[in-house]
Amino acid sequence: MLQTFGKAFNTLFYNYLSRRMGEIDHFLNHPISTQKNILFQLLEKAKKTEYGQFYDFQSIKSIHDYKNKIPLNKYENLEPFIKKMQLGQKNVLWPNQIKWFAQSSGTNSTLPKQIPITKENLQNCHYKGGKDLLALYYRENPSTKLFSGKHLIAGGSTSLTPYSKKTHVGDLSAIILKHLPWWCEWRRSPSNVKKLITDNWEEKINHIVTHSIKDDVHIVAGIPSWIVLILQEIIKKNKVKNIHEIWPNLELYLHGGVHISPYMQKLKELMPSSKMNFFSNYNATEGFFGIQDKNNSDDMLLMLDYGIFYEFIKQENWNEENPKTIDLEDVIIGETYELVISTNSGLWRYRLGDTVQFTSLHPFRIQIIGRTQQFINTFGEELMMHQAEIAVGAAAKYSNAHVCEFSVCSKLLSNEKGIGLHEWAVEFYKKPNDLDFFSNQLDNELQKVNIDYKSKRKESKTISAPKINLVKKGTFYQWMKKHGKLGGQYKVPRLSEKSIYIDELLKISASN
Incomplete structure (x- = not known):
């Protein structure tokens, strides 16, 4: 039955791919106008919020106006607004009531950040990015059989903690799982993983290792160190040489978060098949930003139609109190920039702390360089x-x-x-x-x-x-x-x- 459904999904995804490729080609060919339209869609949507009225979004007529009126923000600048939202107040940074807040892992910071996750952000950014990632892979590898099998994702906690009567806090993976359509859960390995609500990561690893071996896994996804741990445990437990003896149809590893280079020798030992592809993506708590779209590439398309408006700060200006930002049309290949984002979750001119370099301007392609604090x-x-x-x-x-x-x-x-x-x-x-x-x-x-x-x-x-x-x-x-x-x-x-x-x-x- 899985193969029958898989064939149907392959057909559906081909149809989605054909339609979506037209949209992607549009922003590839018209990146600057796409970004300008995104900004003014955001401003129009949020003009009646507390933040939008205070800064008079309605009067903003240009990107220059936007930069002059709205200050650059770090998390601590937006935190008072986010606290109001978490207590159930409506129309603060974004229209209506926001029920979900994703806790950022905070590699360096001692206190985690709690980022608002709106319906628009889920549907038009995170979910859209996930679909595009597979669609772009499909375009590059049209003979793939990905959708006749299952995928294993080493995500974070699946539990959500009430913050107030109307709002919840948890890892982004928990919020995404909460709202996934049935067909995504059906394809996930091991099945019913959302029922495993324990926050004990070691128990989760054991659950995955024990139950996923029964599935026909075609995709694995997650940070390299955790994927290595899972694959090693499966190989050890089943006394096999490599993971393809368990999952002969495994063909794709989706990775992000860190550069894959230090782990590549070990990953190729665990997944030695010549048909294996390694594709990176740039999906943070604050948004889905980049997707690898070519086999054997080391950069990613900057995705320009996910409800995110981008600005960039040159490295020489990172430590200034009010640094100047530059627009997408002014970036240079090889320069290191800090990302500034305005998003459909109510993050306005938000200094992400992540740094990137552009490898191409036609289309805009990026590599993750690190963080301003690292x-x-x-x-x-x-x-x-x-x-x-x-x-x-x-x-x-x-x-x-x-x-x-x-x-x-x-x-x-x-x-x-x-x-x-x-x-x-x-x-x-x-x-x-x-x-x-x-x-x-x-x-x-x-x-x-x-x-x-x-x-x-x-x-x-x-x-x-x-x-x-x-x-x-x-x-x-x-x-x-x-x-x-x-x-x-x-x-x-x-x-x-x-x-x-x-x-x-x-x-x-x-x-x-």
Whole structure:
């Protein structure tokens, strides 16, 4: 019966693809006018809200007016409005009453953010992005049999907590599951996963490992570290060499959240089939922003018709109190920008904290670079998260090693050559035969991807060679468990100018 339904869904998706491709082609060909229309649709929709009346949305006639009238916002600026909404007040940042609030995982921040999720945001952003992701894959791989099988998603918590009599807070994955149509739940592996409401991530992993082996899984999706954990457990429990012995029709891994490079060697060991495709997407709590649309590509289309208006802040202006933003039409390939978004969930000129680079302007394609709070510039090296991830992945490949997780910080030196160094904590699935060789390769790869790092490493006058600490297996897992960050949406802090994460990781490793 699954195959019969699958054929029907393949036909339905082909019809959706044909219609949707016309819409996508329109914004690819008319990106600037599409974005302008999105902004004025948002303003029209919210003009009678408390926020819209205070800033007189109705009087805004241009993008220039919008920037002059509306201040840039961080979460703390919008939090008083969000609190009103959570208590049930209507028409605050967005029309009507908002019932759902998604708790952001907060990789760096100590307090989680609770982002309003509107019906428009669910339907026209998150769900639309999910459908487009599969539609774009279908266009690139027309012979796919994806929809004759099931998909396994390593998401976050499925429980929702009442905030007031009228509102609830939970992970975005819980809100999405709450509103999924029946046919999406029917295709999910293991079935009835929404009934597993426990917040114990280890119990969830065991449930997935035990029950998903019965299904014909064609797609797996989630952050690489958690997918590796699930696949390893399934392979170990069933005493097979790789996951294709359990799921022979598996063909697609959908990933996001972090760069895949450090994990690629391990993922290919677990999923070695030549028919496997790896597709990335950029889906955050605040919105669905980007989708990979080409096989073997390392960038994503910036999706311009999801009810999100984009602005960008140059890196040189990140620390200014009121930085200037630039429009989509003014971005440059290779520059690093902080994203500013105005959305159909009532986030107005919201500084997301994520950073991107454009790889193409026709159409607009992006790569995720990291976060404004996750980079190291202690010695003027301007090391970004994606540079560290690419370098680690390359070093692992050359060293025949499989990296599990890593974190790096900068440290000042007192009596040694150079002013300071980068200290790393690295956990391996498979250790390199020669850790010094891995360290040298990592240093060389960092110099390839970052010219500022290379100049500071010259003759070790500013930055000495990296210090690599090999931590025991399970160290990063224990760190996340200790901090209540077990779950499919959580990520380990990669880069920091403080040694707090490295020190704690080394302490955990020593005590294991």
